[in-house]
Amino acid sequence: xxxxxxxxxxxxxxxxxxxxxxxxxxxxxxxxxxxxxxxxxxxxxxxxxxxxxxxxxxxxxxxxxxxxxxxxxxxxxxxxxxxxxxxxxxxxxxxxxxxxxxxxxxxxxxxxxxxxxxxxxxxxxxxxxxxxxxxxxxxxxxxxxxxxxxxxxxxxxxxxxxxxxxxxxxxxxxxxxxxxxxxxxxxxxxxxxxxxxxxxxxxxxxxxxxxxxxxxxxxxxxxxxxxxxxxxxxxxxxxxxxxxxxxxxxxxxxxxxxxxxxxxxxxxxxxxxxxxxxxxxxxxxxxxxxxxx
Numbered sequence: 570x571x572x573x574x575x576x577x578x579x580x581x582x583x584x585x586x587x588x589x590x591x592x593x594x595x596x597x598x599x600x601x602x603x604x605x606x607x608x609x610x611x612x613x614x615x616x617x618x619x620x621x622x623x624x625x626x627x628x629x630x631x632x633x634x635x636x637x638x639x640x641x642x643x644x645x646x647x648x649x650x651x652x653x654x655x656x657x658x659x660x661x662x663x664x665x666x667x668x669x670x671x672x673x674x675x676x677x678x679x680x681x682x683x684x685x686x687x688x689x690x691x692x693x694x695x696x697x698x699x700x701x702x703x704x705x706x707x708x709x710x711x712x713x714x715x716x717x718x719x720x721x722x723x724x725x726x727x728x729x730x731x732x733x734x735x736x737x738x739x740x741x742x743x744x745x746x747x748x749x750x751x752x753x754x755x756x757x758x759x760x761x762x763x764x765x766x767x768x769x770x771x772x773x774x775x776x777x778x779x780x781x782x783x784x785x786x787x788x789x790x791x792x793x794x795x796x797x798x799x800x801x802x803x804x805x806x807x808x809x810x811x812x813x814x815x816x817x818x819x820x821x822x823x824x825x826x827x828x829x830x831x832x833x834x835x836x837x838x839x840x841x842x843x844x845x846x847x848x849x850x851x852x853x854x855x856x857x858x859x860x861x862x
Contacts, residue, residue: 593630600634603648610636610647618703625706632710637693638673640682645673651710654691664716664724665709667693669701669780675838680768681718687766688725692718701782721776723763741805744814748801751826756801765804770833772799781839801830821857824850 596617600606610617620631636647639654654665666685670676676694685692695704708715716724741761748759757775765771774780774797779787784794803810809829816822831847834840841847 589624589627593627593634596634597630600650607636607646607648614647615697615699618697618699621703622706628706629710632707637695639694640677640686640692649693654693655711655713657691659690662690664714665693666690666716666718667695667704668718669695669704669782671781671838672696675836678836680765680771680833680836683766683768684723684725684764685718690725698782698786701780702786705783717774717780718764719772719780720774720778725763741803741814744810745803747822748803748813748826748829751823752801752830754798755830757798758800760800760802761805762802764802765807767807768836769804769807769809770829771802772833772837773802774799781837801833803829821854824854828854 596609599609614636617631617634621628621635624631632651635651637649637651637654638645638647639649641657642649651665668676668679668681670679673694673696676696682692695701704715704717745759745761749756752759756772762773764773778797778799779794780797784797787794805811805814809825813822813825813829816825828847828850831841831850
C-alpha cells in the first residue's frame with residue numbers, strides 16, 4: 570500500500586489528529602516545569618517552530634510553547650514565552666515586536682533596537698535560520714499582530730515623535746535626494762525615520778520584501794529569490810549626517826554617502842560586495858583629517 574493512500578485514509582487521519590493532540594497536551598504540561606522544559610526546548614525547539622508552519626490547526630497552542638531570547642534576557646538562552654512578553658508589555662503597546670538577525674551579536678547591537686530600548690519596549694531576538702519562515706506564519710498572537718522592526722514605517726505610540734520625523738523629512742529633502750543620486754539602485758529610497766538614536770543610518774525593508782534569511786533558504790533549496798532593495802533611513806541628529814548635509818565637495822559627499830550605506834549593511838551582519846573599496850573610502854576620509862600632532 571502506498572504512503573499516499575495511507576495519508577488520505579480517514580482512520581489514519583483520525584489517529585494522526587489524536588496523537589498530535591496528546592503530544593501537545595504533554596508539552597503543555599511539561600512547560601509548567603521551567604527547568605525541564607528548558608532542556609526539552611534546547612533539544613527540540615526547532616521542531617516546535619516547524620509545527621507553527623506545518624500545523625495550522627494547533628498554531629495558537631504551539632505558539633504558547635515557543636521560547637525566545639529578547640532584549641530583556643541575558644546571553645543566548647531562549648527562556649521568554651509570548652505570555653510573559655505580553656504580561657510585561659506596556660499598556661499602550663499594540664503589537665509584538667521582533668527582530669531577525671544573522672547572529673545573537675548582530676541582533677543585540679542592531680540599530681533598529683535603539684528607539685525600542687529608549688522607550689523600554691521589549692523586542693524578540695530571532696537568529697535561527699528558520700525564524701523568518703516561522704514568523705511569516707505566526708502573524709499574530711492573542712489578538713496582537715507580530716511586527717518585524719526592520720520593516721516599513723515605524724509605528725509606535727506617541728504622535729509627537731512621528732510629527733518630528735515628518736518635519737525633519739521636509740527640511741532635509743534636498744539631502745535625501747542627493748544621497749539617493751549617489752546610491753542609485755542600491756536603495757529603494759532614502760528617508761529620515763524615527764528608529765535611530767545613536768547610529769547614523771540603517772537599512773529598512775518594505776512590508777512585502779523577502780528578508781535575508783528567506784533568501785538564503787530559497788538559494789539553499791535551489792530557487793532564485795526575487796531582488797530585495799532596502800531603503801536607507803538616516804538619523805538627522807547624528808554628526809556624520811549633519812556633516813553630509815553641509816558637505817559641498819561632490820567627491821567627498823559621494824564617499825561619505827557610500828560609507829554610511831556600507832556601515833548600515835555591516836550593521837545588519839551582512840558582507841559588503843566590495844570590502845576593499847569600503848576600506849579605501851574609509852582611509853581617504855580618515856587621511857583628510859590631517860596628520861597626527
